[in-house]
Amino acid sequence: MAAQGQDVAKPVIVHINRLKFTYPGIDGAPPPGAKPLIQDFSLTLHAGDRCLLVGANGAGKTTLLKILGGKHMVDPDMVRVLGRSAFHDTALTSSGALAYLGGEWRRDVAFAGFDVPLQMDIPAEKMIFGLQGVDAERRDRLIKVLDIDLKWRMHKVSDGQRRRVQICMGLLRPYQVLLLDEITVDLDVLARADLMGFLRSECEERGATIIYATHIFDGLESWPTHMAYVSKGTLRFAKPIGEIAEMKELSLMRTVERWLRKEIEEQRRIRKERLANGLPEFEDQNPDGTRVIGEAAKKAAMNNGWAGGRLHSTLAGEENVYDLSSNRVLRV
Numbered sequence: 001m002a003a004q005g006q007d008v009a010k011p012v013i014v015h016i017n018r019l020k021f022t023y024p025g026i027d028g029a030p031p032p033g034a035k036p037l038i039q040d041f042s043l044t045l046h047a048g049d050r051c052l053l054v055g056a057n058g059a060g061k062t063t064l065l066k067i068l069g070g071k072h073m074v075d076p077d078m079v080r081v082l083g084r085s086a087f088h089d090t091a092l093t094s095s096g097a098l099a100y101l102g103g104e105w106r107r108d109v110a111f112a113g114f115d116v117p118l119q120m121d122i123p124a125e126k127m128i129f130g131l132q133g134v135d136a137e138r139r140d141r142l143i144k145v146l147d148i149d150l151k152w153r154m155h156k157v158s159d160g161q162r163r164r165v166q167i168c169m170g171l172l173r174p175y176q177v178l179l180l181d182e183i184t185v186d187l188d189v190l191a192r193a194d195l196m197g198f199l200r201s202e203c204e205e206r207g208a209t210i211i212y213a214t215h216i217f218d219g220l221e222s223w224p225t226h227m228a229y230v231s232k233g234t235l236r237f238a239k240p241i242g243e244i245a246e247m248k249e250l251s252l253m254r255t256v257e258r259w260l261r262k263e264i265e266e267q268r269r270i271r272k273e274r275l276a277n278g279l280p281e282f283e284d285q286n287p288d289g290t291r292v293i294g295e296a297a298k299k300a301a302m303n304n305g306w307a308g309g310r311l312h313s314t315l316a317g318e319e320n321v322y323d324l325s326s327n328r329v330l331r332v
């Protein structure tokens, strides 16, 4: 489904066409019998669109952003960013045209993409000015927007201050497509508002396209042009913000809350019906009560693409590996 009501004169920037994806098991192949995590997912976004990606924990938002960012291989026709397949055409990310800023930074001392240790005794200035080929005006603007003190020593700053430097570095290059995965958690109200304002101007002034997965809706009321609601790996809908009926009477947060409450009620009803019909409560439940299908899946190594399975190895012994969304992993 394309986001309805968009300006068709604008170029298509992101095109997802009936995407289907299953995380590979330890042998690199999808576990036999595993239900795809993402299925029949289609979405089209145009230049200048700012799309909020919403959905419950584990719905598949991070997975989708990673697929878009070229970190998981899918059929090249299923996902096109700027007309190219990010997985197969690595120049898309290395050129900076496609940028991804994700929550995994939080647990990671090395900054994705730049290979710079973030917690060593190094001034923010050295990190920010260390990146070559950057437009000086853009750099100054970002330093101002994120209110960065160039003298900050990276090993002594707060989480929020470190995050500001990370975000600054991630935005130094003028991307055409930006994928954001819950990046504002540590930011104070002012830094968050200024950052969102900056990102908005990027879309309005130079036609950048942004997809932002978040659970924090404070101050985002007038930010998105579109909303995409994901539920259990499928797209419920993607619409321009003006076409979302609930938003005429409810805030953004209450709107999403209403969707998620409805979803959970539906799931409870389905589970009740299954039990009443003598079936296991969950569709993907094994007889022993676990919810991973097949032996290969039980042994599946957690590999989240961006970080080569570093953190996930600590979770290898956990039973229901498929019930751990990325944010849950981060919060462990």
Ligand SMILES: Nc1ncnc2c1ncn2[C@@H]1O[C@H](COP(=O)(O)OP(=O)(O)OP(=O)(O)O)[C@@H](O)[C@H]1O
Pocket (backbone or CB within 6 Å): 023, 037, 055, 056, 057, 058, 059, 060, 061, 062, 063, 064, 300, 301, 302, 303, 304, 305, 321, 322, 323, 324, 325, 326, 327, 328
């Ligand atoms: N590397 C992996 N291997 C196998 N399954 C995974 C892997 N990473 C995530 N999953 C599973 O995929 C599902 C979707 O996870 P994902 O992180 O995409 O959800 P999300 O919508 O971003 O959740 P949240 O809002 O909690 O961040 C979860 O059930 C999770 O257990």
